[in-house]
Amino acid sequence: MLSKAQIKYVNALKIKKYRQQYQAFIAEGPKIARELLRSSIELEGVYALESWIRGHRDSLRAIEAIVTPVSEAELKKISALTTPNEVLVCARIPRPEANHQAVLNREMAVALDNIRDPGNMGTILRTADWFGLEYIFCSPDCADVWNHKVVQASMGSICRAKVFYEPLANLFEAHSDIPVYGAMLAGASIFEQQFGRTGMLLIGNESAGISPELHPYITHPLTIPGKGGAESLNAAVAAGILCAIARNQQ
């Protein structure tokens, strides 16, 4: 049985201000719930149908105290989905501790400049996860990755991503020894590029591309050669092609 306070709290987490205040987010559906249960992310509450709880007794044993059985009608009151999907989890926003220089010296990372669409953001997290790129640096004007739409579109990849919000110019300035590969409309063909073990794969805004103030930091402006009529590629598709080709060389 859901309390009024629980309903109020969960619904508050649909709003960025409250996610930041409470440092928590929501995720829905059996797939993401299962991934969260297996991850190191700290859970605050699991709201699920009896049938789902019965099927997950073993994985819920250690966190029984925070599991609340709910009816379908109750789930509807807290869900952000048009069709609620068995289970909703509240979890703490993880704060990955990172020595940026150590990370960037060791592995490739993704940098996102002003990606606004939650669906694109989630798809980029999922794509980076597929290619084993854990570190995601977002400009402060990117969509919030803890937005429930991003969480859903990431299909569970949010559980593994290490996400940082910071001005990209500062990041590039502080780590000027790391190559920055920028996906642009003009540049060398990505197919001609030799990618090293490290570097930042920079993807720009859905309609404006990479901000002009970041251009001076791009050590390798790259383009995805096209032959047709479209003016540009979707940002998540461009990110996918860049990640695929860069990672294939490693």
Next chain:
Amino acid sequence: MLSKAQIKYVNALKIKKYRQQYQAFIAEGPKIARELLRSSIELEGVYALESWIRGHRDSLRAIEAIVTPVSEAELKKISALTTPNEVLVCARIPRPEANHQAVLNREMAVALDNIRDPGNMGTILRTADWFGLEYIFCSPDCADVWNHKVVQASMGSICRAKVFYEPLANLFEAHSDIPVYGAMLAGASIFEQQFGRTGMLLIGNESAGISPELHPYITHPLTIPGKGGAESLNAAVAAGILCAIARNQQ
């Protein structure tokens, strides 16, 4: 000034049944409107703010009779967007005549199996257009490409696509001399594949992948090698990577 009949007609085109009955579709916003005006697609009606009409006098001269100036409030009555965007166009669904065998002998094509999400569908059309792939074969259970959400997500690429709905097994059966490259979770690495000048790039459903009944027709099962935790790639991202690599060899 909009008539009641116009409002009723435009709104009917948001529903597949009526699109099929009237063989027409709607598209919104200055970008797609401009591309439609330039294309060979037959227009039925242009509903636009006075300011937009003033800015496009030259391209509207030949079709003055079907241009209706509307107020913002009127545009809201017919728009499918949350925020109507200056202009809405009704156009005839084009019926590309094609000798499939001649097309398939000449160029690469895309085949889509049960792609359900209108956003993915539109993004795939946009991606195919970027890579100069004109011919798109869709299984009958794919989202309708003339759905306004697909039209919007295609960012104008719908004006150039040549789309056919037909059972893919029949298509593959009838053109068994053409290679079928299937994007699968298991198969040879797409990076090892030598693509020819022709062939069909087959993309499967968002969650189920390519239907089992199509597997026997796949001459080249291919996979996009991943290193991380995600279980799969978004269908539009997978399509983008497959198109990029296949087209780069041509």
